[in-house]
Amino acid sequence: MKRHGVRAAAVSLMLLGAATASPMAAAVDLPSDVDFPHRDSPEARVYRGSIVFSNYCVLCHGQNADGKGRAAKLYTPPPANLRKSDKTDEYKELIIRRGGAPMARSEFMPPWGAELTEEQISDVVSFLRSIAPEDAPR
Amino acid sequence: MLNKYLAFPLAFCALVSSALAANHVVEQKGKAFSVKSLNVKVGDSVEFVNADPFNHNVFSLSDIKTFDLGSYPQGQSKKVVFDKAGQAEVECAIHPDMILKVEVSE
Numbered sequence: 702m703k704r705h706g707v708r709a710a711a712v713s714l715m716l717l718g719a720a721t722a723s724p725m726a727a728a729v730d731l732p733s734d735v736d737f738p739h740r741d742s743p744e745a746r747v748y749r750g751s752i753v754f755s756n757y758c759v760l761c762h763g764q765n766a767d768g769k770g771r772a773a774k775l776y777t778p779p780p781a782n783l784r785k786s787d788k789t790d791e792y793k794e795l796i797i798r799r800g801g802a803p804m805a806r807s808e809f810m811p812p813w814g815a816e817l818t819e820e821q822i823s824d825v826v827s828f829l830r831s832i833a834p835e836d837a838p839r
Numbered sequence: 840m841l842n843k844y845l846a847f848p849l850a851f852c853a854l855v856s857s858a859l860a861a862n863h864v865v866e867q868k869g870k871a872f873s874v875k876s877l878n879v880k881v882g883d884s885v886e887f888v889n890a891d892p893f894n895h896n897v898f899s900l901s902d903i904k905t906f907d908l909g910s911y912p913q914g915q916s917k918k919v920v921f922d923k924a925g926q927a928e929v930e931c932a933i934h935p936d937m938i939l940k941v942e943v944s945e
Contacts, residue, residue: 757933772907811932816893
């Protein structure tokens with residue numbers, strides 16, 4: 702458990718360091734006995750996706766991704782509960798990129814294609830996959 | 840009969856009121872509102888013009904006005920009328936750092 706905590710903290714530092722690329726981040730002396738996940742590993746993608754989600758999606762979908770964000774009260778139907786989503790990864794990627802209107806869903810779901818990078822969109826989908834029901838279609 | 844006599848003055852007042860209301864234009868450029876705060880009168884409208892080459896959104900969850908004008912591309916604008924006095928915080932759902940404070944007075 703303790704090792705897991707150390708590892709999570711180290712991964713956070715590594716990813717944040719990569720994001721900020723500051724001299725201070727580069728100077729952090731990381732423990733040598735920690736197995737860092739590769740940046741393309743599922744763990745790293747889910748972690749990065751959770752950060753993107755926290756920055757851009759929580760307003761409507763909520764911190765718990767249950768559709769109860771602070772702006773949810775503005776919309777009928779309410780934002781999707783992403784913990785119970787029955788949509789495929791491909792569908793999620795499309796609606797994130799294009800927004801709700803072209804997908805015949807809520808016009809209030811913005812198109813994120815111009816704001817997020819390809820990697821960020823892919824990471825968010827990985828994060829959503831990690832919180833979706835196990836029997837949800839892929 | 841009374842309604843008939845009231846209809847004209849009421850319509851006249853509404854017409855005068857809307858004629859006196861101002862429209863304030865705020866640009867969305869460089870992922871920022873062109874002003875950080877704005878003072879308007881009750882009945883005034885604020886028009887948000889997207890001058891960025893990507894979509895913006897405008898919404899507010901303030902007590903005096905809750906709205907979401909949706910997302911729209913460069914060159915388009917959306918307008919909202921503030922019909923109650925108080926303070927409103929206007930945001931962009933796509934760019935969380937964009938915040939505009941609107942002070943609405945009688």
